Amino acid sequence: MATTKHTLVAIVHDKPGVLNRVVSLFRRRGFNIDSIAVGHSEIPHLSRVTITVNGTTATVEQVRKQLDKLIDVVKIFDITSEKLTARELALIKVKATSATRSEILEIADIFRANIVDVASDSLTIEITGDEDKISSMLKLLQAFGVKEIARTGRVAMVRGNIGVMRAEERAAKSRAKKQA
């Protein structure tokens, strides 16, 4: 079966060891997590974890159900099939000489990226966007010599008025319909 990229969002208790429990379940199934991003959610004491993994729909669904069973996971959603706003932030340190600096600035400008640090022979660029956009810019910057990259991994939100909780209800309904 073909593997596809899945985006999972988990709302979890903000307690020691919770992330360990979540990640451990992926390890058991032999998944390599592409990216994982954790931060506070809109609800106090709850964190939001965004995970992207490659896997067949059936195996990812199995992991989602197992994650849902964790006591500290309040909710977990596979929002892959939703219309998403997905963003990642990257900091890229690139070699820059007086000869190449203006060209790099031009590339940064095209990608609406910011220069956040300037040193004698390097520039640090901050870029936000989806993974493709960041990869495209990285490709162009490789020619100058990339010294360091830090990427946050994807965070994602379902488009429109409804939050992720409602979007999941909708998805669950359509899943139930399919089963029936």
Place this chain on the structure above:
Amino acid sequence: MKKTGAQILCESLIAEGVDVMFGFPGGVLLPFYDTLPQYPQIRHILVRHEQGAAHAADGYARATGKVGVCMATSGPGATNLVTGIANAYLDSVPMVALTGQVVRAQIGKDAFQEIDISGITLPITKHSYVAMDAGALAGIVKEAFYIARSGRPGPVLIDLPKDVMTDQAEYVYPDKVELPGYKVPTHGHPTQLKSAAKLINEAKQPLIIAGRGVLISGASPQLKDFAEKAQIPVITTLLGISCFPEDHVLSYGMAGMHGTGYANKALENCDLLIAVGMRFDDRVTGKVNAFAPHAKIIHIDMDPAEIGKNVAVHVPIVGDVGAVLYAMEKIIETNRHIDWIRQLDEWRKQHPILDIHDSAALLPQHIIHELYEATRGDAIVVTGVGQHQMWAAQHYIFHEPNTFISSGGLGTMGFGLPAAMGAKVGCPDKMVWLIDGDGSFQMTIQELATLVQDNIAVKIAIMNNGFLGMVRQWQDLFYAKNYVATPISCPDFVKVAEAYCIAGIKVTRREEIRPAIEQAMNHDGPFLLNFMVEPEENVYPMVPPGAANIEFIERPKKEVSAWQRRSTR
């Protein structure tokens, strides 16, 4: 009023109805053990190895349906619990495991006997806690018991730093738990129930396969009503044994690797399979693509993650098995399925389970059959893991729920003796028989001392064949009889028993079986029977590993004559 952490723990355990726990002390647990005598309501049974404590709590829980409690000290004590916790996890047994921990300031510093037990047990517990605050302890215990026993049960671990036991805090036992991330399904979805009822009404050759979920839910009466109304034959998984009376006209025994030929034929030919509280373990499905090949499948289970995990199903129903069966029984039509049942009875005649000729040899099948007759099926039977376990499953006839206690998912050799101990402590008025193998028994033999010290009257029947029999059987059938590392010597078990002050006798001849069993039953206290059985007897039928259930092999006729020749020499 303020109490110490140890007092809070004891009070909380009592509030949860705990009257017995199996444990082994150690340095960091001293404050707890120092406090324990203040609470005579809690009977503490000192085991000889912490693995025994976990299995005893497991056996206690399976026999009574209550949460089993075990305790071990930090470091090696805690790691010795691990096998028992894993065993309980795989068989969905409600258990609370309490472990001592070094003082809080020393956590993470590789202190003496410090180990990260909550980390080690992460994948084999339903949930775990490190109790870092005496004030939070009561709430943690409350949650732990609730999580252990509700939904799909499982083990919950609480790690207890030594100084939390001595810290003082206000004791208020919470009256409810708040766990927003924890959902317990109850009733099945009405639409799904309707879809299932339609399939059931239309089926010509329906079959029920019942698992341990029925026992956990206490749903045996509902299962019986449901099966009887539509006259649907019932087979069980290994752990489902005793959830449906095996002397019932609709009972066709256990399915799977060592299931009856007729149960596996029924699986092969049914057009509708109603899977109730079971999880399609590979030992029951055989080759999964060939499992119930002509059937639509209805899967009723408490755990949504079990739906579609191993086998694709047509109608999943997530909910409490008892509630779902009750609701379903109301909406299905009465039916008879005369031809289908006649067919099953025909198969039963063609593939009798007791397929051995009368013989003077001492055969485990005969022993277990005699044990059934002598106890009239009224005993709780606990087993170790191996051939004897399968023979017990095949040849004892179980009438009442929770009377067969065995390690299924993990297949833990050494489970038997401590689990039997736990079962007897939980059900002192029932006769508890341990059917064990000479290999399994030697793994936890030290608990004989516990039987004596705490006067736990377990009756022990060892099927002693001088081999690690099940492994030898695989070597026999699939590795050209290359018996490597399976011949196993053992001490004279009767003498060992005697050394522990337990009475016992050795049995070598078939005609001695019944008198020996009677003697054990009439004896006041534990008793050991060492049955010197036919060494190379195999368990049949058997589905070869990786084969489809229908490819089960039966006892080869020439093998029958081989041991018959030996036994008549």
